[in-house]
Amino acid sequence: MTLELFAHPFSSYCQKALIALYENDIPFTYRMMEDPGVAEEFASLWPIRKFPLLRDDGRVILETTIIIEHLHVRYPGPVRLIPDDPDLAVEARMLDRFFDNYVMTPQGKFVADALRPPESRDPYGVEEARRMLDTSYAWLDQRMQGRTWAVGDSFTLADCAAAPSLFYADWTHRIPDRYQHLTAYRARLLQRPSFARAVEEARRFRHYFPLGAPDRD
Secondary structure (H helix, E strand, O other): OOOOEEEOOOHHHHHHHHHHHHHOOOOOOOEEEOOOOHHHHHHHHHHOOOEEEEEEEEEEEHHHHHHHHHHHHHOOOOOOOOOOOOOHHHHHHHHHHHHEEEEEEHHHHHHHHHHHHHHOOOHHHHHHHHHHHHHHHHHHHOOOOOOOOOOOOOOHHHHHHHHHHHHHHHHHOOOOOOOOHHHOOOOOOHHHHHHHHHHHHHHHHHHOOOOOOOOOO
16 A cells, blocks of 8 residues: 655645544555655646645545545545444535535635735635634534534544634634533544644644734644
């Protein structure tokens, strides 16, 4: 087996893939984007240049959710990130899309806007993103009442998506204290060994966060 992950430890979507790899102790070669020559090789494989990218014995797998689906099929382990129950599997995939589209995407709008030149910034778009996060936080807090993980009783694909999404979203637009179910869920995700490892591996890059990384987590 030759499994390679082209990734950067500070990227939320790379962390999502890393969680899946770490959950089942899947051996792989970490092709870190900052290492010499890796960015050039990555660009030759994927001109869109959106990471992570998984290469499995020469086969290129794009997009984090699909990477996790591929690992589930090709490298199954004791942690079933896609539930065996078909209804729960659909729910896990649904929540995966929710976290990517309605938490991480608006969070990324804040970051992307901060990286723009001042004359090119989009305050209206940022305000739209803020409202989306507020709506998502309220919905998630209600959903997480009485739950440990996002779907069923086990850690799934949905939690792989939730962990980096909520981690960075709370840095960007703080989850209100009144959402106790959601903040408790975020804390549980941070305590999960797979995500804790990903967070620790990225700690040395925190100075790159354009909005200023808070002194916590």
